[in-house]
Amino acid sequence: xxxxxxxxxxxxxxxxxxxxxxxxxxxxxxxxxxxxxxxxxxxxxxxxxxxxxxxxxxxxxxxxxxxxxxxxxxxxxxxxxxxxxxxxxxxxxxxxxxxxxxxxxxxxxxxxxxxxxxxxxxxxxxxxxxxxxxxxxxxxxxxxxxxxxxxxxxxxxxxxxxxxxxxxxxxxxxxxxxxxxxxxxxxxxxxxxxxxxxxxxxxxxxxxxxxxxxxxxxxxxxxxxxxxxxxxxxxxxxxxxxxxxxxxxxxxxxxxxxxxxxxxxxxxxxxxxxxxxxxxxxxxxxxxxxxxxxxxxxxxxxxxxxxxxxxxxxxxxxxxxxxx
Amino acid sequence: xxxxxxxxxxxxxxxxxxxxxxxxxxxxxxxxxxxxxxxxxxxxxxxxxxxxxxxxxxxxxxxxxxxxxxxxxxxxxxxxxxxxxxxxxxxxxxxxxxxxxxxxxxxxxxxxxxxxxxxxxxxxxx
Numbered sequence: 046x047x048x049x050x051x052x053x054x055x056x057x058x059x060x061x062x063x064x065x066x067x068x069x070x071x072x073x074x075x076x077x078x079x080x081x082x083x084x085x086x087x088x089x090x091x092x093x094x095x096x097x098x099x100x101x102x103x104x105x106x107x108x109x110x111x112x113x114x115x116x117x118x119x120x121x122x123x124x125x126x127x128x129x130x131x132x133x134x135x136x137x138x139x140x141x142x143x144x145x146x147x148x149x150x151x152x153x154x155x156x157x158x159x160x161x162x163x164x165x166x167x168x169x170x171x172x173x174x175x176x177x178x179x180x181x182x183x184x185x186x187x188x189x190x191x192x193x194x195x196x197x198x199x200x201x202x203x204x205x206x207x208x209x210x211x212x213x214x215x216x217x218x219x220x221x222x223x224x225x226x227x228x229x230x231x232x233x234x235x236x237x238x239x240x241x242x243x244x245x246x247x248x249x250x251x252x253x254x255x256x257x258x259x260x261x262x263x264x265x266x267x268x269x270x271x272x273x274x275x276x277x278x279x280x281x282x283x284x285x286x287x288x289x290x291x292x293x294x295x296x297x298x299x300x301x302x303x304x305x306x307x308x309x310x311x312x313x314x315x316x317x318x319x320x321x322x323x324x325x326x327x328x329x330x331x332x333x334x335x336x337x338x339x340x341x342x343x344x345x346x347x348x349x350x351x352x353x354x355x356x357x358x359x360x361x362x363x364x365x366x367x368x369x
Numbered sequence: 370x371x372x373x374x375x376x377x378x379x380x381x382x383x384x385x386x387x388x389x390x391x392x393x394x395x396x397x398x399x400x401x402x403x404x405x406x407x408x409x410x411x412x413x414x415x416x417x418x419x420x421x422x423x424x425x426x427x428x429x430x431x432x433x434x435x436x437x438x439x440x441x442x443x444x445x446x447x448x449x450x451x452x453x454x455x456x457x458x459x460x461x462x463x464x465x466x467x468x469x470x471x472x473x474x475x476x477x478x479x480x481x482x483x484x485x486x487x488x489x490x491x492x493x494x495x
Binding site for chain 2: 234258319
């Protein structure tokens with residue numbers, strides 16, 4: 046059983062062993078023998094199909110499996126013309142096609158066999174699976190993972206180009222709960238990821254990430270009921286703002302002073318409330334506006350302007366198309 | 370310097386060994402205040418800290434920190450490790466204290482990636 050304690054070391058490959066179904070990786074085009082096939086013909090079947098074992102079926106029913114080792118045994122006995130029914134291994138283990146790949150891996154490790162017949166829900170043999178099939182299947186799945194992420198990036202990075210309008214903006218909104226330290230920074234992580242996918246430069250993603258992270262943490266630490274974090278991504282600028290309904294900041298000039306903090310000991314013990322949040326935000330953005338009314342709430346507005354090299358590439362509007 | 374080399378110099382244990390430990394870091398930053406990290410650290414650094422909560426990982430992600438070393442043998446909780454694995458950030462636990470570890474890594478040639486303040490922006494005056 047998978048517990049949280051050992052889940053931490055799990056790699057994507059191990060995860061795939063649980064996610065991937067056997068029928069996704071097994072070899073189809075089943076090559077099989079019947080009980081009255083001669084061993085010499087089994088050898089021929091192995092050679093022409095470049096396999097090292099095959100199930101023995103009688104009218105679709107699985108009787109056994111013949112492997113290279115069984116062939117060698119027969120040859121040592123000078124019995125190459127004997128029927129496979131005599132030399133096959135009985136008591137064949139099988140796996141179900143709908144089982145996760147990990148089932149097959151565990152059987153391979155436990156029993157030392159090299160191949161397993163795969164059966165469907167009616168116990169009919171539908172294919173074979175070997176360790177090689179699993180390796181290939183996992184590599185293919187990893188490859189697909191990578192392609193998917195690339196595809197996502199590709200699609201996102203062309204978003205502004207693909208959508209034709211006179212003015213395109215992308216707006217991301219997040220609701221931030223007060224005191225929710227465990228999820229604190231979750232929204233900012235998603236914002237940064239979105240910017241990277243959209244094709245922002247690492248510097249812009251970092252500046253924006255730091256600014257919204259400090260803002261998100263402020264909503265968590267200081268507000269009565271949390272607030273909303275909104276990011277508007279335009280081709281040539283990024284606007285970030287937060288709104289909350291209290292308690293408000295009595296002295297904004299004081300709040301902007303490096304090192305000035307009203308955070309509790311509890312918050313400080315978590316590494317926050319050093320009085321550098323607003324200073325950090327200011328350093329990362331081109332414009333910062335903080336408005337607050339004690340007893341009513343606070344509104345923070347930040348803007349990062351994008352240089353021509355940093356801008357998101359826009360689609361052509363009808364007007365521009367005409368002139369082009 | 371590779372993250373794996375830092376783990377050796379720190380005499381450290383790696384909490385999420387499936388991470389890529391061959392990545393290069395350009396230097397280090399030591400801090401327990403997350404805003405200090407965000408204020409000063411340059412990209413591609415290793416962060417040395419005594420704080421173990423998941424916010425350290427969030428901070429690292431925002432500041433493009435490539436690895437985190439927890440000092441004085443502090444074990445990060447499972448949620449920290451889970452988040453770090455998701456963001457691809459290796460976590461190392463070192464038995465040394467913050468000052469000792471900074472000294473050892475600095476001596477081994479790992480530069481400081483803490484931006485210092487220019488002389489005219491701070492004072493002791495009231």
